[in-house]
Structure formats: structure tokens, C-alpha cells
Amino acid sequence: MLVTPDSILAYCMEHLEGVVLRESWGERGIYYNPGETLPRGVYILTIKEKDGENDRASQLDREGVYRVNLGLRKPSFRALFGELPKRPPAGGVVEMPYDFAALDRLIPHPVYAWMGWIAVLSPGEQTFRELLPYIEEAYGFAKEKYNRRKRK
Template identity: 40%
Template sequence: MDHTQLLDSLRHLYPDAEFLERAGTVFVMYDPDHRLTPEWRRPFVTVVPDDAHDHASNLGREGVYRLNVELSADAYRERFGPHPRAGADGLVHTGHDFTALDVVMPHPVYAPMSWACVLCPSAATVEALRPLLVEAYTRAVRRHAQEGRPGGAAGTLPG
């Protein structure tokens, strides 16, 4: 599945989500009424085409991109075990080969915040991830309903 096919699949899965592109990275967010200011918006899925955010995945290879998805803390632990801590280099050291294609693994930077990733996922891998993608969307919808209310959660758009 190439980058364009993945985005088409995600647009089909999330018809009322916003797909914001910044410098090639696509941030998928839920704000259907456009009431949130940028500092309150938070993606639940991102698609990254280059090494602008980290160099662990070697995304400079021809046609290589990374799908990132926010998991619940419980889903992260079920899949990968305890949350890792970032090393002095800002990366987590989980024993995963962050350059491997079509392998679901912890995100090399955002794993402590329950993010997972996969480089160049196949259609079968995207389908296997569907429950986690739907769960990420459901949490985003719930978060949106709470934002702006006293005690509501705020998020930021990661750079």
C-alpha cells in the first residue's frame, strides 16, 4: 500500500476527520465544528513521509513512510508491554528495528505516550490495525466532546 492509498483508506475510515498537511506530514484530527484553536487540536493518527521528526526510521528511503496511531495505555501495554522511557538521544530503545517495513511496533519517540507505528503498511496490516484505528478515532471524538468544558483535556499538535 503506498502513501496515497493509505491516505485514501484513512479518509474513507474517518470521513468527518480533518486531514491537515504540514511539510508533507499529515495530521488526522477530529474537530468537525472547527471550534478548537490550533493549540487545542491533537492528532490521533499521523502519516510521516520523512525524517523531519526523528531519524530512527530512516524514512529517506524511496517510497518509505510511517503510519503512527495513538493507542490507549491499556492497548499499548497489551501489545508491547510496559511503556518505555526515552534515552538521552530522545529515542526509545525497545529492541525493535525501527527501519523494518510492515511491522507494527512502538513509535521510536512517542511510545511513552502510547503511540505505535508501522512503516509502509500492507493492506492486510492496515486491516489488522482497523480496531486500533477505530479506537483512536473514538477517543478523539470523546476528547472533542470534553474540550472547552471546565476540566476538559487539552492537546497540542506535535511538531
């Protein structure tokens, strides 16, 4: 199986109930929003295919390179990468000893690791399979956040 941005998004749309696909800020994202009852829904996963003004650490302008981004619960992030870093200044990158441009490797998100986000650039088939439990966790976490927002 060739792993592409489209195949990852299709997997999410097929396997996760109550999700919508949206394009915004130069990214395509999967949001939990059953019935589209919230204005935007809650992020589960995004795919970024080009560098942005405040996000260049992954060098996404390279041919065929894209980044999959997922928001995990903080304990899961800590189990993978240790303590959450401090929030970087606008346009900055988190201070962590990782190569944020490395391909096919699970890494902290270069900008949003402080919130528990992880990333992988251009995952191969094996790395995508390793990502599946994290997609499920991000989905469950998004549902929890959605339910809290609905109660307000």
C-alpha cells in the same frame, strides 16, 4: 489494493466522521475536529514521509518508505508491547527492543511510544487490515480527548 499514504488518508477521510486532514511539521495528519471548532483538533493518525531533525530512527529517507503513526489508549499499547517506555531526551529514541526501521510490521513509535503511540512503516495490504481496529481505537480516543477539551 496498493497501500499508499494517500490511500490511508483517503480511507480515514471516508470512514471517520468529523475529521480534517492537515499538513504540519512535514507530516500529513488526520485530526478529529468536527466543524473545526478547535484551533487544531486532536490527532488520530499521522503519516511521516521523511526523516526529521529529531526523528531519524525509522530511516524514512529510504525510497518509498513512510510511517503511519497512531495514538492508542495506554492499556492497548501495553497489551501489544508491554510497559510504556520512559520519555526519551530531545532528539532521542525510546529504549525498547524493536527495530524502528523494519518495514510492514507493527512497532512502538520510536519517539512517542511513551505516550502510547504505535507505528508501522510502509504497511502491506494484510498489515493495513490489521491496523484498522487500531485506527478505530485512535479515532475513539481522539473523540474522548476532543470532548474533554471542549468542556474546558
